Amino acid sequence: MGAGRIGDCNAGPARGQSEPGGGTLDAGAQPGSFAGMNEAEVREFFDGWATYEAILDHEAMHHPAFFAAAGAAVARDLGARPLTVLDLGCGSARHAARLLTGRPATAYTGYDLSTTALAAAREALTAAGIDPVLHAADLRQGLAGPPDSVDLILCSYALHHLETAGKGVALAAARRRLRPGGRMLLIDLAREADETREVTTEAYASWVERDWTFLPAAAHREIRAHVRAHDFPEDDATLLRLARETGWAKPELLARERWHRGWWLRPGD
Numbered sequence: 001m002g003a004g005r006i007g008d009c010n011a012g013p014a015r016g017q018s019e020p021g022g023g024t025l026d027a028g029a030q031p032g033s034f035a036g037m038n039e040a041e042v043r044e045f046f047d048g049w050a051t052y053e054a055i056l057d058h059e060a061m062h063h064p065a066f067f068a069a070a071g072a073a074v075a076r077d078l079g080a081r082p083l084t085v086l087d088l089g090c091g092s093a094r095h096a097a098r099l100l101t102g103r104p105a106t107a108y109t110g111y112d113l114s115t116t117a118l119a120a121a122r123e124a125l126t127a128a129g130i131d132p133v134l135h136a137a138d139l140r141q142g143l144a145g146p147p148d149s150v151d152l153i154l155c156s157y158a159l160h161h162l163e164t165a166g167k168g169v170a171l172a173a174a175r176r177r178l179r180p181g182g183r184m185l186l187i188d189l190a191r192e193a194d195e196t197r198e199v200t201t202e203a204y205a206s207w208v209e210r211d212w213t214f215l216p217a218a219a220h221r222e223i224r225a226h227v228r229a230h231d232f233p234e235d236d237a238t239l240l241r242l243a244r245e246t247g248w249a250k251p252e253l254l255a256r257e258r259w260h261r262g263w264w265l266r267p268g269d
């Protein structure tokens with residue numbers, strides 16, 4: 001059951017809002033470059049949102065397992081208090097909305113390049129009782145916002161679009177944005193240490209083609225082209241090293257499924 005295109009909203013910060021103090025980034029201040037990433041291509045791929053909705057519907061990237069574990073971690077570490085949440089590459093925020101349902105006075109800000117996804121995010125978050133601030137903008141703008149101002153950062157399947165150094169810069173910037181006691185949920189693709197990026201992305205695309213039979217052949221072709229051009233999964237040791245070098249304690253592995261990982265990060269001492 002794909003959701004289909006749900007219409008477009010205006011480019012620029014949704015509802016004309018900008019995050020307080022967030023500002024914009026000049027080229028020199030951008031935390032990390034997107035190796036091989038053509039922003040317009042990524043936007044176009046995700047604006048065809050029906051494919052990704054079908055992936056979510058079929059739980060093909062294991063969101064329910066990761067977000068169930070995240071829910072327990074949120075309850076354990078952040079309790080029931082109101083949270084300021086920053087969602088980087090929020091997409092349709094389907095699982096973020098579920099994670100935050102029932103929390104009092106959640107202040108949620110999401111960044112995504114796809115206006116189609118943001119329209120769906122607004123619907124899902126509003127239904128969860130949240131009045132979101134959504135930016136049709138690069139997630140690096142969210143990372144460049146004011147320090148010590150966020151309780152929970154969500155980053156689900158977006159960081160792998162950055163090359164290695166860019167992931168480090170992004171993790172450092174995320175660490176800077178967190179309030180003391182804050183946490184980050186990082187869900188992403190990973191590769192085996194002894195595999196090159198090319199081997200992993202080809203294996204991933206082949207697995208998708210074999211297992212995601214709910215998608216038409218054209219979608220498989222698009223996915224293979226997308227992972228070849230835009231996906232840069234790290235091996236676990238590299239991700240742990242980057243986290244250590246950027247001020248995080250050793251990340252807690254919430255769950256893993258094939259190439260998919262859910263990590264829970266807390267600031268280091």
Ligand SMILES: C[S@@+](CC[C@H](N)C(=O)[O-])C[C@H]1O[C@@H](n2cnc3c(N)ncnc32)[C@H](O)[C@@H]1O
Nearest residue numbers: 046089090091112113114137138139156157158
């Ligand atoms: C695989 S989807 C994940 C969406 C959502 N976080 C989830 O887990 O369901 C990746 C999302 O990241 C967005 N994205 C990719 N690169 C981005 C960037 N540089 N800035 C903002 N959003 C980006 C895409 O538009 C897409 O919505």
